[in-house]
Amino acid sequence: MTVKELSELSGFSPVCLPEPEREIEGCYCGDLLSWVMGRASSGQAWITIMSNINIIAVATLCDTSVIILSEDVALDDGVLGTAEARGVNVLSTALPTYEAAKELSALI
Amino acid sequence: MRAGWSETERNMSESLKFHFDVNGSSFTSAGQASVQVKKSLRELGIPAEAIRRVSIAMYEGEINMVIHAHGGEADVIVYEDRIKIVLNDHGPGIPNIELAMKEGYSTAPDNIRSLGFGAGMGLPNMKRYTDEMTIETEIGKGTCITMWVNF
Numbered sequence: 001m002t003v004k005e006l007s008e009l010s011g012f013s014p015v016c017l018p019e020p021e022r023e024i025e026g027c028y029c030g031d032l033l034s035w036v037m038g039r040a041s042s043g044q045a046w047i048t049i050m051s052n053i054n055i056i057a058v059a060t061l062c063d064t065s066v067i068i069l070s071e072d073v074a075l076d077d078g079v080l081g082t083a084e085a086r087g088v089n090v091l092s093t094a095l096p097t098y099e100a101a102k103e104l105s106a107l108i
Numbered sequence: 109m110r111a112g113w114s115e116t117e118r119n120m121s122e123s124l125k126f127h128f129d130v131n132g133s134s135f136t137s138a139g140q141a142s143v144q145v146k147k148s149l150r151e152l153g154i155p156a157e158a159i160r161r162v163s164i165a166m167y168e169g170e171i172n173m174v175i176h177a178h179g180g181e182a183d184v185i186v187y188e189d190r191i192k193i194v195l196n197d198h199g200p201g202i203p204n205i206e207l208a209m210k211e212g213y214s215t216a217p218d219n220i221r222s223l224g225f226g227a228g229m230g231l232p233n234m235k236r237y238t239d240e241m242t243i244e245t246e247i248g249k250g251t252c253i254t255m256w257v258n259f
Contacts, residue, residue: 034171034229037164038236042156050224057139061146061163063156086143 003066003089015090022065070097124186132179142167158259161237168230169195193255201247
């Protein structure tokens with residue numbers, strides 16, 4: 001499933017989708033950035049409550065397919081602009097991380 | 109972080125060298141050098157997994173330099189079948205390398221933890237993602253970390 005398809009089929013709202021055709025290959029959940037960097041794989045969706053600028057670097061370096069912000073977390077304009085510029089897809093949801101992962105798991 | 113190459117050159121052994129100054133006062137922009145290296149290695153046609161390993165190890169190093177050492181310098185040298193990363197800082201040095209290498213051990217302050225770092229995974233991740241890592245450190249003088257990624 002692509003990130004664009006996920007945004008259409010799920011209740012996740014698009015925040016920015018500069019690379020909508022990225023294929024989602026599994027999921028990783030976590031908020032400690034170094035931990036995520038040590039374990040998230042290329043192509044995975046990454047569900048997190050972190051919203052600072054460093055998540056864009058982590059997503060870029062890990063090559064995750066999309067960041068899903070849980071718990072209604074929002075990005076400030078600077079972070080959003082960087083995500084767009086670096087081709088990092090971002091979706092958001094009001095669901096807690098566990099519920100978001102369940103919804104994602106049912107779809108992919 | 110000062111973005112961009114301050115040096116890009118082929119030396120006599122046909123290796124390609126990239127040099128970055130890591131600005132220690134700008135924590136939120138840390139990672140620019142790693143992202144730039146990732147992009148450049150991709151353009152050079154380096155295998156994707158090697159690029160991932162180099163850029164993650166380098167990013168952890170950048171973050172460490174910003175948290176602990178007020179910045180430093182990063183050099184990446186690309187050889188035919190391996191990449192060398194050298195991170196140099198003039199920070200306080202690492203008093204106990206064995207402890208610093210333990211997953212979960214961290215001396216980072218709380219404000220760093222609130223940003224999602226300081227989990228005690230920096231040096232362990234750098235070791236995990238590279239084929240070879242050496243740490244030279246002197247208290248009060250600084251630290252030099254050399255890493256190799258083979259491909």
